[in-house]
Amino acid sequence: MNKGKKVLSGLLAGVLMVSMVLTASATDIQGLKKQQQQLEEQQKDAKAEKSSLAAKVNKLNASMKQAQADIEAKQTEIEETEQELLMAKIEENHQYESMKVRIRYMYENGNVNLIQLFMESDSIADFFHKTESISKISEYDRKKLEEYQLTVRAVEEKELTLQSEYEKLQALRESLVKQQAEAEALLAEKSSELASIEANLSELETSIKNAEDAAKKLQEQNEGNKNQTTNNSSGSNSSGNSNSGSGSSSSTQVSKPVVSGNGYFTHPCPGMSYQSSYFGEVRQGIGDDRPHKGHDYAAPKGTPIYAAAAGTVIYARYSSSAGYWVVIDHDNGLVTKYMHMFEMPYVSEGQKVVKGQHIGGVGTTGQSTGNHLHFQVELNGVAVNPDLYM
Ligand SMILES: [Zn+2]
Numbered sequence: 001m002n003k004g005k006k007v008l009s010g011l012l013a014g015v016l017m018v019s020m021v022l023t024a025s026a027t028d029i030q031g032l033k034k035q036q037q038q039l040e041e042q043q044k045d046a047k048a049e050k051s052s053l054a055a056k057v058n059k060l061n062a063s064m065k066q067a068q069a070d071i072e073a074k075q076t077e078i079e080e081t082e083q084e085l086l087m088a089k090i091e092e093n094h095q096y097e098s099m100k101v102r103i104r105y106m107y108e109n110g111n112v113n114l115i116q117l118f119m120e121s122d123s124i125a126d127f128f129h130k131t132e133s134i135s136k137i138s139e140y141d142r143k144k145l146e147e148y149q150l151t152v153r154a155v156e157e158k159e160l161t162l163q164s165e166y167e168k169l170q171a172l173r174e175s176l177v178k179q180q181a182e183a184e185a186l187l188a189e190k191s192s193e194l195a196s197i198e199a200n201l202s203e204l205e206t207s208i209k210n211a212e213d214a215a216k217k218l219q220e221q222n223e224g225n226k227n228q229t230t231n232n233s234s235g236s237n238s239s240g241n242s243n244s245g246s247g248s249s250s251s252t253q254v255s256k257p258v259v260s261g262n263g264y265f266t267h268p269c270p271g272m273s274y275q276s277s278y279f280g281e282v283r284q285g286i287g288d289d290r291p292h293k294g295h296d297y298a299a300p301k302g303t304p305i306y307a308a309a310a311g312t313v314i315y316a317r318y319s320s321s322a323g324y325w326v327v328i329d330h331d332n333g334l335v336t337k338y339m340h341m342f343e344m345p346y347v348s349e350g351q352k353v354v355k356g357q358h359i360g361g362v363g364t365t366g367q368s369t370g371n372h373l374h375f376q377v378e379l380n381g382v383a384v385n386p387d388l389y390m
Contacts, residue, residue, distance in 0.1 A: 092148035257356030265308035272297035294376030323365025
């Protein structure tokens with residue numbers, strides 16, 4: 001496969017992955033912020049309802065105070081009227097008593113029939129009726145008594161009216177008490193609703209802050225990883241070399257060289273599934289129209305890679321584009337390159353290798369989209385068709 005294309009597609013994949021993760025968390029934050037907006041709307045409504053309810057409660061409280069004052073005033077009025085009634089009754093009684101004294105006087109002066117009549121009468125009215133014809137009782141007494149009786153009746157009527165007004169006021173107060181209780185219950189309900197909205201809001205604000213922190217951390221991590229990868233590719237040389245050096249020496253000693261064909265080069269990946277790209281191939285539409293510098297051999301991960309010919313390992317390391325790779329110098333102007341191995345090569349820099357020596361396994365490290373070996377041959381630094389030497 002074209003190396004430039006792989007680099008590009010690898011980069012694209014990386015960018016996509018990072019942006020997908022960031023987009024995912026950005027979507028989360030967006031969702032949370034939408035929820036926050038909705039809750040803030042609810043909070044606004046609840047606050048408005050609460051203040052309108054509070055105003056209603058205040059108004060009812062004022063009405064209650066007024067009703068209470070009215071009731072107290074009415075009570076005073078009733079008490080005064082009762083006093084008035086009492087006085088009227090006393091006057092009436094006095095008039096009646098003084099009348100009786102005068103009647104007794106008349107009796108003592110020989111008018112027996114009258115006192116008998118009086119004693120036999122059911123009421124004053126009855127007596128008057130019976131004695132209407134009797135002129136012995138003065139017109140003055142009679143008028144006076146009637147006057148007092150009228151006063152008593154008037155005061156009694158006044159008291160009745162006052163009592164009825166008092167009862168109406170009491171009913172009004174009872175209704176106000178009920179309304180007040182209802183308004184206060186609604187107000188309490190609205191207050192607790194508002195409190196719950198505000199608790200949710202503060203929880204949501206924490207969630208948003210956490211999500212934003214997480215997104216920020218993720219971005220920092222992604223940036224950090226990119227830097228680390230770059231550092232690793234250049235920094236792992238010394239440690240990687242020593243590791244692979246000891247590992248490869250044992251592997252070279254155990255496994256026998258694998259050589260196929262009669263060419264100067266043996267096939268570097270005889271276990272391949274198929275050849276996925278050829279030297280010189282140009283693929284359009286990927287932003288890199290340079291011809292492919294080698295052959296690509298598609299093969300399962302770990303399929304052995306063999307040294308094409310004897311030589312000296314000059315590179316055995318990791319690079320962000322070639323992944324784990326090996327470069328062998330064949331001491332005649334020819335150099336072979338083996339890219340995208342799945343792990344550290346089994347040989348180390350400076351090591352001599354024989355033709356067909358197992359130097360690594362197929363992988364997809366670096367800028368690669370699938371398990372394959374990119375095998376490249378260079379003559380005096382210029383890529384040539386590997387087929388020329390196989
Ligand atoms: Zn390739």
